[in-house]
Amino acid sequence: MIDSRPSYAEIDLGAIGGNIHIWKEMLGKTGGGRLMAVVKANAYGHGALPVAARALEAGADWLGVALPQEAMELRDAGVTAPIMILGYAEPESYRRLIEAGVRMTVFSLSQGEAIAAAARAAGAQAKVHLKVDTGMGRIGFLPGERAEAEIMAMADLDGLELEGCFTHFARADEDGEDSWRGQLDMFKGLLARLRGRGLPLPIAHCANTAAGMRSGEAMMDMWRVGIGVYGLYPSAQARAWGDVGLKPALSWKSVLSHVKRLPAGWGVGYGHTWVAEKETLIGTVPLGYADGYSRSLRNKAHALVGGKRIPVIGSVCMDQIMLDLTGAPEAKPGDEVVLLGRQGSAEVSADELADLLGTSCYEIACLTGNRLPKKYI
Numbered sequence: 001m002i003d004s005r006p007s008y009a010e011i012d013l014g015a016i017g018g019n020i021h022i023w024k025e026m027l028g029k030t031g032g033g034r035l036m037a038v039v040k041a042n043a044y045g046h047g048a049l050p051v052a053a054r055a056l057e058a059g060a061d062w063l064g065v066a067l068p069q070e071a072m073e074l075r076d077a078g079v080t081a082p083i084m085i086l087g088y089a090e091p092e093s094y095r096r097l098i099e100a101g102v103r104m105t106v107f108s109l110s111q112g113e114a115i116a117a118a119a120r121a122a123g124a125q126a127k128v129h130l131k132v133d134t135g136m137g138r139i140g141f142l143p144g145e146r147a148e149a150e151i152m153a154m155a156d157l158d159g160l161e162l163e164g165c166f167t168h169f170a171r172a173d174e175d176g177e178d179s180w181r182g183q184l185d186m187f188k189g190l191l192a193r194l195r196g197r198g199l200p201l202p203i204a205h206c207a208n209t210a211a212g213m214r215s216g217e218a219m220m221d222m223w224r225v226g227i228g229v230y231g232l233y234p235s236a237q238a239r240a241w242g243d244v245g246l247k248p249a250l251s252w253k254s255v256l257s258h259v260k261r262l263p264a265g266w267g268v269g270y271g272h273t274w275v276a277e278k279e280t281l282i283g284t285v286p287l288g289y290a291d292g293y294s295r296s297l298r299n300k301a302h303a304l305v306g307g308k309r310i311p312v313i314g315s316v317c318m319d320q321i322m323l324d325l326t327g328a329p330e331a332k333p334g335d336e337v338v339l340l341g342r343q344g345s346a347e348v349s350a351d352e353l354a355d356l357l358g359t360s361c362y363e364i365a366c367l368t369g370n371r372l373p374k375k376y377i
């Protein structure tokens, strides 16, 4: 069996550990609380199991995922740390999740009743976290009388333990204070009323990476750090708040498969979106959009060869891309090509690719193709 490939995603687990230390230290300075490493979506494309293991080793206390299958992948691999599903769990998954001790998110009384019933059937207690919508407009109770009544009714259900209460910010990564402050105040208001009515709700949490970066007040009993685990900043604005020394963990690497001179007038790639104006040294790389290198990067992006920034030219094919090697005349087949990450002092960052594609670094990381083998260093 051939299980390696000259094209691969390299994940620096040392960087993951270092980033966790940075966030733990920041958390420690504000009075403590738990650190949740958010490893949903296969750890933002980095590989859930190795990242989860390293994050826990480096001091993360909880793991956050989006889906039941993501939670069970971790449990089935022997991860014993607390795991919480931040999104929707379908009723068919309740029983297995309860037996595996996975925390679920609830945002309606009927859901709480169904989870409680599944817990009683399993002879177990289901720990759940109430989700409150303070301004994200997706899942969550809308604060108010009706939500409080539903939550109080849920507190009486046998089999259900209301362990936590949380919300999520829509604009914590932007410079303005009003939006996230308003959400925080709304959340604290509801929390105070519920606690005043006798619900302990011991683990209250609201901060994502950005919110915790801007205020210790948002960290509460647990800080849910996602993008920051991977060494990326939530936004350009958040990056400008100060360099906290993060190290990106993800690179995409390959090699030159073919290097040749094309004559003037020769077209490159489907549609001939690039045509040689003069005789040009062209390199081919065995990695394409099926590996996560978006087709929309054609004639826009740069790759690194010999420590230099080299233009990606012509269409991005499913399995191959082409480079104009004019700036690296010594390049030869087998030389390393970096599509994302560093080579010498040159860098193609996730933010750079995100800007070219009109998206965020979150999506760039998640684009990492399943077909790319992952190498952990």
Ligand SMILES: *Cc1c(COP(=O)(O)O)cnc(C)c1O
Residues within 6 Å of the ligand: 038, 040, 086, 168, 207, 208, 209, 210, 224, 225, 226, 227, 228, 234
């Ligand atoms: C994804 C997610 C996070 C992590 O957000 P980052 O911006 O990546 O830190 C935190 N909380 C919830 C509910 C999420 O869905």
